[in-house]
Amino acid sequence: MACSPTRVVTLAFLSLMPAFVCDSATAQVSGLIEFSESGRLQRGIPLVSLASEIVVMGRDGWLHSIDPLQPETKFKSLEGQYEPLSAPELRNQLRAEFGKDFEVVATQNFLVVQPLGRGDRWAKLFEQSHRGFVSYMSKRGVNVRQGRFPMVAIVFPDRGAMYDEFKKQKIDVSRVAGIYSNNSNRVMTHDGGHLTSIIATVRHEAAHQSAFNTGVHSRLNDTPKWITEGIGQLFEPAAVTTSTTASLRRQRANEDSLQVLKKSYPGKNNPEFAQAVMNLVSGDEMFADEDHVMDAYSVAWAMMFYLAERQPREFAAILKHTAMRRPFVTYQRDERRADFEEVIGMNPYEFSRRVSWFLESL
Numbered sequence: 001m002a003c004s005p006t007r008v009v010t011l012a013f014l015s016l017m018p019a020f021v022c023d024s025a026t027a028q029v030s031g032l033i034e035f036s037e038s039g040r041l042q043r044g045i046p047l048v049s050l051a052s053e054i055v056v057m058g059r060d061g062w063l064h065s066i067d068p069l070q071p072e073t074k075f076k077s078l079e080g081q082y083e084p085l086s087a088p089e090l091r092n093q094l095r096a097e098f099g100k101d102f103e104v105v106a107t108q109n110f111l112v113v114q115p116l117g118r119g120d121r122w123a124k125l126f127e128q129s130h131r132g133f134v135s136y137m138s139k140r141g142v143n144v145r146q147g148r149f150p151m152v153a154i155v156f157p158d159r160g161a162m163y164d165e166f167k168k169q170k171i172d173v174s175r176v177a178g179i180y181s182n183n184s185n186r187v188m189t190h191d192g193g194h195l196t197s198i199i200a201t202v203r204h205e206a207a208h209q210s211a212f213n214t215g216v217h218s219r220l221n222d223t224p225k226w227i228t229e230g231i232g233q234l235f236e237p238a239a240v241t242t243s244t245t246a247s248l249r250r251q252r253a254n255e256d257s258l259q260v261l262k263k264s265y266p267g268k269n270n271p272e273f274a275q276a277v278m279n280l281v282s283g284d285e286m287f288a289d290e291d292h293v294m295d296a297y298s299v300a301w302a303m304m305f306y307l308a309e310r311q312p313r314e315f316a317a318i319l320k321h322t323a324m325r326r327p328f329v330t331y332q333r334d335e336r337r338a339d340f341e342e343v344i345g346m347n348p349y350e351f352s353r354r355v356s357w358f359l360e361s362l
């Protein structure tokens with residue numbers, strides 16, 4: 001298992017966010033609409049309308065980006081209220097989408113699409129991961145609400161089939177065992193290898209899905225990556241949701257991240273570690289840097305693990321603060337840093353020292 005540079009796929013509009021303030025450029029669309037995408041008629045509610053892009057939340061939980069200037073784009077307003085699809089409706093839709101070689105297994109929180117005859121191990125894994133997530137967060141005072149949509153997990157028969165789907169959805173990733181896609185709100189993985197080798201990745205992606213569906217993160221705003229990826233990394237070890245005593249803290253640690261940290265930032269209070277913490281607090285660039293992406297995931301893990309284990313009140317507070325920010329607004333560097341200092345109660349350098357001591361104590 002390995003971290004990957006781009007596990008959470010964000011919408012195109014995030015890069016357009018500064019343009020959102022330009023009201024004169026917006027198309028006038030609101031309320032329930034019907035629109036066509038890939039030749040299929042769908043219903044949804046527009047969340048943001050720009051001259052060149054309308055972002056619509058579909059009844060199935062997808063975030064669609066529609067270009068109103070394209071001649072083939074068709075949409076019209078409808079009477080009535082927006083309602084998410086019920087689990088049986090969504091199940092039927094998934095059956096139609098994936099066809100006779102797949103089955104849809106329903107659990108309390110999930111619809112798992114898998115090749116025929118794979119039993120219930122995937123459904124159990126997703127359900128257990130989600131329950132573990134909810135219990136872990138609740139214990140630390142994090143607000144966890146019931147999601148609006150049944151969570152969908154797609155298990156492809158092998159890597160190739162999974163990558164064909166990524167291509168179809170224009171998801172540009174390589175060397176991954178699975179992803180959570182913010183646009184489709186789905187986890188996608190495959191059953192073509194040994195489950196043990198991809199299980200940590202699946203737990204990581206499932207944690208993203210749980211977080212984005214329970215209000216721990218918002219799907220519509222710009223959450224700092226050290227927070228979203230720190231959460232993903234946090235849930236990779238199985239012991240995170242099964243062992244709760246302080247004496248077993250070491251088992252809850254992400255071993256891969258620990259090894260990366262030891263190698264990249266040896267010793268206590270390494271100034272480069274402090275600099276990495278500062279970089280992650282202020283911006284997401286480190287995640288886009290091929291040479292430092294593993295460091296970014298590992299430092300993000302250390303920051304969130306420290307907060308979760310030692311300062312749960314601040315852990316809950318930073319999650320709440322970032323989830324409540326206004327949607328579709330870019331989170332500027334100065335603001336990220338000022339919010340961090342206010343919510344955590346110290347500057348990033350002081351914080352990095354505490355995280356460093358904590359890592360030494362493991």
Ligand SMILES: [Zn+2]
Pocket residue numbers: 007008204205208228229232233
């Ligand atoms: Zn991730």
